[in-house]
Amino acid sequence: MMFQNVDWLLIGEATIDTLLMTGFSLLFTVLIGLPVGVLLFLTSPGQMLQHKGIYQVAAFIVNVLRSVPFLILLIVMIPLTRVLAGTALGVQGSIPPLVASAAPFFARLVENVLRELDPGVSEACRAMGANSRQTVLWALIPEATTGILAAIVVTAIALVGYSAMSGVIGGGGLGDLALRFGYQRYQTDVMAVTVIILVVMVQVLQVFGDRWVARLNRK
Numbered sequence: 001m002m003f004q005n006v007d008w009l010l011i012g013e014a015t016i017d018t019l020l021m022t023g024f025s026l027l028f029t030v031l032i033g034l035p036v037g038v039l040l041f042l043t044s045p046g047q048m049l050q051h052k053g054i055y056q057v058a059a060f061i062v063n064v065l066r067s068v069p070f071l072i073l074l075i076v077m078i079p080l081t082r083v084l085a086g087t088a089l090g091v092q093g094s095i096p097p098l099v100a101s102a103a104p105f106f107a108r109l110v111e112n113v114l115r116e117l118d119p120g121v122s123e124a125c126r127a128m129g130a131n132s133r134q135t136v137l138w139a140l141i142p143e144a145t146t147g148i149l150a151a152i153v154v155t156a157i158a159l160v161g162y163s164a165m166s167g168v169i170g171g172g173g174l175g176d177l178a179l180r181f182g183y184q185r186y187q188t189d190v191m192a193v194t195v196i197i198l199v200v201m202v203q204v205l206q207v208f209g210d211r212w213v214a215r216l217n218r219k
Helices: 008-043 052-067 070-076 078-085 090-115 119-127 132-143 145-169 173-183 188-218
Strands: none
Touching (some): 008 132, 008 173, 008 188, 119 132, 132 145
Protein backbone atom coordinates (compact mmCIF):
# COMPACT_ATOMS: atom_id res chain seq x y z
CA MET A 1 0.00 0.00 0.00
CA MET A 2 1.36 3.40 -0.99
CA PHE A 3 2.35 5.73 1.90
CA GLN A 4 1.31 3.10 4.46
CA ASN A 5 3.92 4.36 6.97
CA VAL A 6 2.93 8.00 6.66
CA ASP A 7 1.25 9.53 9.70
CA TRP A 8 -0.43 12.53 8.07
CA LEU A 9 -1.14 14.18 11.42
CA LEU A 10 2.56 13.99 12.26
CA ILE A 11 3.42 15.29 8.79
CA GLY A 12 1.07 18.23 9.33
CA GLU A 13 2.62 19.08 12.69
CA ALA A 14 6.13 18.82 11.22
CA THR A 15 5.14 21.08 8.32
CA ILE A 16 3.81 23.71 10.74
CA ASP A 17 7.03 23.46 12.77
CA THR A 18 9.09 24.00 9.61
CA LEU A 19 7.00 27.03 8.67
CA LEU A 20 7.40 28.45 12.19
CA MET A 21 11.16 27.90 12.15
CA THR A 22 11.47 29.52 8.75
CA GLY A 23 9.16 32.43 9.57
CA PHE A 24 10.66 33.43 12.92
CA SER A 25 14.21 32.87 11.68
CA LEU A 26 13.54 35.03 8.62
CA LEU A 27 12.14 37.80 10.81
CA PHE A 28 15.21 37.89 13.07
CA THR A 29 17.51 37.46 10.07
CA VAL A 30 16.09 40.59 8.43
CA LEU A 31 16.13 42.57 11.69
CA ILE A 32 19.82 41.74 12.19
CA GLY A 33 21.07 41.35 8.63
CA LEU A 34 19.59 44.55 7.20
CA PRO A 35 21.42 46.98 9.54
CA VAL A 36 24.63 44.91 9.26
CA GLY A 37 24.41 45.06 5.47
CA VAL A 38 23.86 48.82 5.59
CA LEU A 39 26.83 49.15 7.97
CA LEU A 40 29.05 47.15 5.63
CA PHE A 41 28.04 49.39 2.74
CA LEU A 42 28.39 52.71 4.55
CA THR A 43 31.79 51.93 6.10
CA SER A 44 33.30 50.42 2.96
CA PRO A 45 35.93 52.39 1.00
CA GLY A 46 34.54 55.37 -0.90
CA GLN A 47 31.23 55.56 0.99
CA MET A 48 29.79 58.20 3.33
CA LEU A 49 31.05 56.70 6.60
CA GLN A 50 34.09 54.87 5.29
CA HIS A 51 36.03 53.41 8.19
CA LYS A 52 38.61 50.75 7.49
CA GLY A 53 38.63 49.29 11.02
CA ILE A 54 34.86 48.94 11.42
CA TYR A 55 34.46 47.56 7.92
CA GLN A 56 37.19 44.96 8.34
CA VAL A 57 35.86 43.76 11.71
CA ALA A 58 32.27 43.54 10.46
CA ALA A 59 33.34 41.86 7.22
CA PHE A 60 35.50 39.37 9.12
CA ILE A 61 32.65 38.34 11.44
CA VAL A 62 30.26 38.00 8.50
CA ASN A 63 32.74 35.96 6.48
CA VAL A 64 33.54 33.64 9.40
CA LEU A 65 29.87 32.87 10.06
CA ARG A 66 29.19 32.37 6.36
CA SER A 67 32.11 29.98 5.96
CA VAL A 68 31.09 27.62 8.79
CA PRO A 69 28.91 24.75 7.46
CA PHE A 70 25.44 24.90 8.97
CA LEU A 71 25.57 21.43 10.54
CA ILE A 72 28.79 22.33 12.37
CA LEU A 73 27.31 25.67 13.44
CA LEU A 74 24.29 23.82 14.84
CA ILE A 75 26.50 21.70 17.08
CA VAL A 76 28.94 24.45 18.09
CA MET A 77 26.11 26.78 19.09
CA ILE A 78 24.29 24.29 21.36
CA PRO A 79 25.53 25.89 24.63
CA LEU A 80 24.72 29.41 23.40
CA THR A 81 21.37 28.27 22.04
CA ARG A 82 20.44 26.90 25.47
CA VAL A 83 21.24 30.30 27.00
CA LEU A 84 19.31 32.28 24.37
CA ALA A 85 16.32 29.99 23.81
CA GLY A 86 16.28 27.88 26.97
CA THR A 87 16.67 24.69 24.94
CA ALA A 88 18.67 23.35 22.02
CA LEU A 89 15.82 21.15 20.78
CA GLY A 90 12.65 21.72 18.81
CA VAL A 91 11.56 24.83 16.95
CA GLN A 92 12.72 27.15 19.71
CA GLY A 93 16.20 25.65 19.80
CA SER A 94 16.62 25.79 16.02
CA ILE A 95 16.03 29.51 15.60
CA PRO A 96 19.36 30.90 17.00
CA PRO A 97 21.63 28.81 14.74
CA LEU A 98 19.35 29.44 11.76
CA VAL A 99 19.62 33.19 12.32
CA ALA A 100 23.39 32.99 12.94
CA SER A 101 23.80 31.24 9.61
CA ALA A 102 21.34 33.27 7.51
CA ALA A 103 21.89 36.81 8.85
CA PRO A 104 25.47 37.14 7.49
CA PHE A 105 24.30 35.76 4.14
CA PHE A 106 21.46 38.28 4.00
CA ALA A 107 23.76 41.11 5.12
CA ARG A 108 26.06 40.47 2.16
CA LEU A 109 23.07 40.43 -0.20
CA VAL A 110 21.92 43.79 1.18
CA GLU A 111 25.42 45.23 0.82
CA ASN A 112 25.56 44.11 -2.82
CA VAL A 113 22.11 45.57 -3.54
CA LEU A 114 23.17 48.94 -2.12
CA ARG A 115 26.39 48.90 -4.14
CA GLU A 116 24.36 48.53 -7.34
CA LEU A 117 22.46 51.77 -6.72
CA ASP A 118 23.29 54.87 -8.71
CA PRO A 119 25.93 56.83 -6.70
CA GLY A 120 24.06 59.96 -7.69
CA VAL A 121 21.37 59.13 -5.13
CA SER A 122 23.78 59.59 -2.20
CA GLU A 123 25.41 62.62 -3.81
CA ALA A 124 22.05 64.33 -4.30
CA CYS A 125 21.18 63.76 -0.65
CA ARG A 126 24.50 65.22 0.48
CA ALA A 127 23.96 68.26 -1.75
CA MET A 128 20.62 68.86 -0.05
CA GLY A 129 22.27 68.70 3.37
CA ALA A 130 20.95 65.29 4.47
CA ASN A 131 22.96 63.44 7.10
CA SER A 132 23.88 59.75 6.90
CA ARG A 133 20.76 58.51 8.71
CA GLN A 134 18.44 60.58 6.53
CA THR A 135 20.24 59.44 3.38
CA VAL A 136 19.84 55.78 4.34
CA LEU A 137 16.21 55.99 5.48
CA TRP A 138 14.86 58.42 2.89
CA ALA A 139 16.89 57.54 -0.19
CA LEU A 140 19.00 54.37 -0.15
CA ILE A 141 16.51 51.95 1.45
CA PRO A 142 13.53 53.13 -0.66
CA GLU A 143 15.62 52.91 -3.84
CA ALA A 144 16.86 49.43 -2.91
CA THR A 145 13.47 48.08 -1.78
CA THR A 146 12.99 45.78 -4.77
CA GLY A 147 16.49 44.31 -4.46
CA ILE A 148 16.12 43.85 -0.71
CA LEU A 149 12.80 42.02 -1.15
CA ALA A 150 14.43 39.73 -3.72
CA ALA A 151 17.20 39.07 -1.19
CA ILE A 152 14.57 38.22 1.45
CA VAL A 153 13.04 35.64 -0.90
CA VAL A 154 16.44 34.05 -1.56
CA THR A 155 17.17 33.97 2.18
CA ALA A 156 13.77 32.43 2.98
CA ILE A 157 14.42 29.62 0.51
CA ALA A 158 17.85 29.01 2.05
CA LEU A 159 16.24 28.88 5.51
CA VAL A 160 13.83 26.15 4.40
CA GLY A 161 16.84 23.99 3.55
CA TYR A 162 18.65 24.90 6.77
CA SER A 163 15.56 24.10 8.84
CA ALA A 164 15.46 20.62 7.33
CA MET A 165 19.09 20.06 8.37
CA SER A 166 18.33 21.06 11.95
CA GLY A 167 16.60 17.70 12.33
CA VAL A 168 20.04 16.17 12.84
CA ILE A 169 20.11 17.53 16.41
CA GLY A 170 16.39 17.11 17.09
CA GLY A 171 15.40 20.48 15.75
CA GLY A 172 11.91 19.34 14.85
CA GLY A 173 10.07 19.94 11.60
CA LEU A 174 10.20 17.94 8.40
CA GLY A 175 13.95 17.37 8.62
CA ASP A 176 13.62 15.69 11.99
CA LEU A 177 10.77 13.55 10.67
CA ALA A 178 12.73 12.52 7.59
CA LEU A 179 15.72 11.56 9.74
CA ARG A 180 13.88 9.62 12.44
CA PHE A 181 11.41 7.78 10.23
CA GLY A 182 12.66 8.02 6.67
CA TYR A 183 16.33 7.33 7.36
CA GLN A 184 16.65 5.54 10.70
CA ARG A 185 13.57 3.34 10.20
CA TYR A 186 13.98 2.94 6.42
CA GLN A 187 10.49 4.30 5.73
CA THR A 188 11.12 5.64 2.24
CA ASP A 189 7.52 6.78 1.80
CA VAL A 190 7.90 9.15 4.76
CA MET A 191 11.14 10.44 3.27
CA ALA A 192 9.45 10.97 -0.09
CA VAL A 193 6.54 12.90 1.42
CA THR A 194 8.83 15.21 3.41
CA VAL A 195 10.96 15.91 0.33
CA ILE A 196 7.86 16.67 -1.77
CA ILE A 197 6.53 19.09 0.86
CA LEU A 198 9.90 20.87 1.09
CA VAL A 199 10.06 21.19 -2.71
CA VAL A 200 6.53 22.61 -2.78
CA MET A 201 7.44 25.12 -0.04
CA VAL A 202 10.44 26.34 -2.02
CA GLN A 203 8.41 26.60 -5.24
CA VAL A 204 5.63 28.55 -3.52
CA LEU A 205 8.13 30.95 -1.94
CA GLN A 206 9.89 31.47 -5.27
CA VAL A 207 6.70 32.03 -7.28
CA PHE A 208 5.09 34.43 -4.81
CA GLY A 209 8.41 36.17 -4.17
CA ASP A 210 8.97 36.73 -7.90
CA ARG A 211 5.45 38.07 -8.33
CA TRP A 212 5.89 40.39 -5.34
CA VAL A 213 9.14 41.79 -6.73
CA ALA A 214 7.70 42.12 -10.24
CA ARG A 215 4.68 44.03 -8.91
CA LEU A 216 6.94 46.48 -7.07
CA ASN A 217 9.05 46.92 -10.20
CA ARG A 218 5.96 47.92 -12.19
CA LYS A 219 5.12 50.51 -9.56
